[in-house]
Amino acid sequence: MANLCEICGKGERSGFNVSHSNLKTKRTWKPNIQRVKALVKGEVKRVNVCTRCLRSGKVQRAV
Numbered sequence: 001m002a003n004l005c006e007i008c009g010k011g012e013r014s015g016f017n018v019s020h021s022n023l024k025t026k027r028t029w030k031p032n033i034q035r036v037k038a039l040v041k042g043e044v045k046r047v048n049v050c051t052r053c054l055r056s057g058k059v060q061r062a063v
Contacts, residue, residue, distance in 0.1 A: 003030050005050040007058050037062040 004011045010031045016024040032051040036059070037044055044062040053059050 006047045007053040010050050
């Protein structure tokens with residue numbers, strides 16, 4: 001599944017794990033992407049959206 005929200009464009013972020021001894025190793029943060037049936041321009045489609053968009057009401061779920 002794509003790690004990209006089709007509504008807000010939120011995607012994978014990268015950075016470092018930093019240990020107590022200040023050693024740094026690369027890591028990634030992935031958004032919580034859900035594949036849901038949603039109303040898009042009056043028709044039902046399957047879209048990949050983050051849970052932030054679902055919770056805030058930016059996406060109207062199809063029943």
